[in-house]
Amino acid sequence: MNQMRPSRVLAKLRAGKAVLCGKTNLSCYRASEILAMSGYDCLWLCHEHVPTNFSVIDAQIMSAKIYDADTVVRVAKGSYSDYIRPLEADATGIMVPSCHVRR
Numbered sequence: 756m757n758q759m760r761p762s763r764v765l766a767k768l769r770a771g772k773a774v775l776c777g778k779t780n781l782s783c784y785r786a787s788e789i790l791a792m793s794g795y796d797c798l799w800l801c802h803e804h805v806p807t808n809f810s811v812i813d814a815q816i817m818s819a820k821i822y823d824a825d826t827v828v829r830v831a832k833g834s835y836s837d838y839i840r841p842l843e844a845d846a847t848g849i850m851v852p853s854c855h856v857r858r
Contacts, residue, residue: 760820760823760845762825762847763796763797763823763824763825764776764796764797764825764847767796774796774797775794775795775796775797776795776796776797776798776799776827777790777793777795777797777798777799778798778799778801779798779799779800779801779815780801780804780805781805782805782806782807782811783811784811784814784815784817784818785818786815787800787815787818787819787826788818788819788821788822790819790824791818791819791821791822791823791824792822795824796824796825797824797825797826797827797847798815798819798824798825798826798827799827799829799850800812800815800816800826800827800828800829800846801828801829802828802829802830802831802841803829803830803831803832803852804829809840809844812828812841812844813844816828816841816844816845816846817844817845820845825847825848826841826846826847826848827846827847827848827849827850828841828846828848828849828850829849829850829852830849830850830851830852831852832851832852832853838851
């Protein structure tokens with residue numbers, strides 16, 4: 756049976772500790788690996804403003820997981836499949852731009 760990896764960010768927040776998050780605008784998995792290796796709890800990976808393809812995002816997620824860092828992927832505004840794809844690649848969460856609540 757597969758088990759989800761516990762979120763490092765959630766554990767720290769629940770313990771009342773500060774969380775260190777690093778953002779990379781580089782379309783190279785090595786940059787995210789260096790951030791994760793340096794002790795960041797979470798990596799913010801941008802798939803909205805960075806000219807990159809999804810295989811790079813996938814490699815960034817995998818390289819962060821090696822060092823037990825959470826990943827949040829900022830997705831471009833799009834369809835359901837655009838939003839779910841990073842989660843299927845095992846990102847910890849997604850950041851969806853331009854969400855508006857209609858009343």
